[in-house]
Amino acid sequence: MKNVMACVDAQGNPAAVCDGAIWAAKALGASLTFLHVLDRHPEKAPQSDFSGQIGLGAQEGLLSELAELDARRSVLAQEQGRQILEGMRQRATADGVSEVQIRQRHGELVESVVDLEAEVTLTVMGRHDHATVAGRHLDHHVERVIRSTAKPVLSIPGQTFETPRSFALAFDGSDTARRMLGQVGQSVWLKALACTLVFVGSLDAAMQAELDAATAQLRTQGFTVGIAVLEGSVERVLPQHLSAQGLGMLVMGAYGHSRIRQLIVGSSTTALLRTSSVPVLVLR
């Protein structure tokens, strides 16, 4: 049984994530799991007392005080999460998803996603991005989940989710891209959407041949395929093209390069996750 897992919490865009997950679950004919992760931050002190003094039973006293504080916060967070999850379950059931589960886990989001990976076909996540001086700052969660999980991830930006009717497939002729093409070809649910193969860069004969072959491959598998060739930097021109053409979703492969290279030259996957205003489906 296919299973879509949506990671939700109170921050970011839970409503859009919920809608996106419902759409994906229905398109895939999958069951839907809403996951809420209670992420504690033990590296942060919840309170501080600068009296610098320790008296009778200081250690036991401090332990019970800190434990009590943690307990109260956990109960609250758990209750809040449960309410969010319950709301989403009702929404998904009303929308006609056959099987809806809700789950709460302690720990870090990334850990939980990896732990549950075996029972998941697609992970849906929202973005907790916030504007900083340096521009839009992508919450590390999405990026770290994509790096850690071997399953596809659907990242949903914005506060509302619009059902995609078409998608752009970022293609650069690399091995990663070719593997991704195979994966897309087997995804029956994507056939309902019009596909545009997008190549960014200067087109030579070999690349043209690659693109033609890719188009032919997808067409034989029943896709409606168009081609677009763009010039400029990927993270700028690709989102522009998407909005100009009204393409509803971006599909791409994840992290073709080593971590060290990304550290130096940056990664277009991260950049696109940050700049795209439509959902991004990242395939492994």
Next chain:
Amino acid sequence: MTISLREQWLGNIRGDLLAGLVVALALIPEAIAFSIIAGVDPKVGLYASFSISVIIAIAGGRPGMISAATGAMALLMVTLVKDHGLQYLLAATVLTGVFQIIAGLFKLGNLMRFVSRSVVTGFVNALAILIFLAQLPELTNVTWHVYAMTAAGLAIIYGFPYLPVVGKAVPSPLVCIVVLTGVAMALGLDIRNVGDMGELPDSLPIFLLPDVPLTLETLQIIAPYSLTLAVVGLLESMMTASIVDDLTDTTSDKSRECVGQGLANIGTGFIGGMAGCAMIGQSVINVKSGGRGRLSTFMAGIFLLIMVVFLGPWVSQIPMAALVAVMIMVSIGTFSWDSLRKLREHPPSSSVVMLVTVVVTVSTHDLAKGVFAGVLLSAVFFANKVGRLMQVKSQVQDDGQTRVYTVTGQVFFSSADRFVDSFDFKEAVRQVRIDVSRAHFWDITAVSALDKVVLKFRREGAQVEVMGLNEASKTMVDRFGLHDKDGAELPLGH
């Protein structure tokens, strides 16, 4: 739950900086006091506290734990300093570090699992008592002024936090020290102050090789001290680490902590500091003040050095009475009062283990000996308890011609005698069958006890048949692993 290295340093910046400051303020009097215990100049303890906290912040395995010059270690150095001088202490400090690194690499921190809760409690209580006892020389043969000052100091330390607003914002030990120093200077009291106890740091520490001859003789002098220092240092560090683990609900890397303690001591020996380890009292103060990360330990060392080097002339004016008050507070705060209250609730064997650990430690001034006694005693108690999990049942078959004994439970050195006594050798039967398939024979003692039983029955003229010995003696293999046998089950499972 794992916390990334980045979070360990930068996850709690504000809390760590402030907690580091509070800890540094409390570290200064402690470092001075422990130097005096060891019989060295205060600067030896102060340099040590600086370098240990800074190095352990980087190399340690338990973020948020405070390590510095400690009383437990200082007590072990007294005779070395008295007989051979400071330079030998520095060499011993370096060697202590080497031993601790070796312990870390061999993962000896895992041996802590043999140290039971009662021993840990005993250790903590003994430590508190030793810290308190170490203050007594400052309180004997002195004028009433000293008593008045100490009492006033304690009153400030425990009373000040109750003041509104400032109470929880300013460390009360600092208030105690500042007020008592001011009073002593203003009244011109002729009581002992820190300046009388020896040299204070007048510069930043510099790298120095310990000035000892590199001979076998030197090694023979320092090695026994270093070994004890290494053991006590790691014991206190491991115990403090698990206390901090509990307080913050996180985990620590014990082997890394051992290696870190070693590196810290090596570095400290080379800048003229005495050996140290983790401190229970200070670590509790750190967590209480909101310190969680490596930054708090690091900054505690930095703040300490800055304050001592730049406020040196003022530090020398601090009356010893103020330090005594702070140390009494540390002693009270370290003591586990719960253990006194629960002395009667806990099983007598646990309480005895705890008390023996305390008594041995306090009488020898050596925490290693106390812990050793405690561990030994808890092992004996445990063996005794498990030895009781052995039962021999018997029944008659074939019209009284055959007696069948069924042995269940654990047969080993502690229960072997009782095992032999469970058979009735007086009874005259033709055949004896001993079914040991549901028993576990843990050692040679158990097997020879069985041999003895068989022999005795034979002498009485009975035919003896032992059943299931193979299953029973599987446990004798030293590398007894349940996982690699078919149908494995826990030895106690039946």
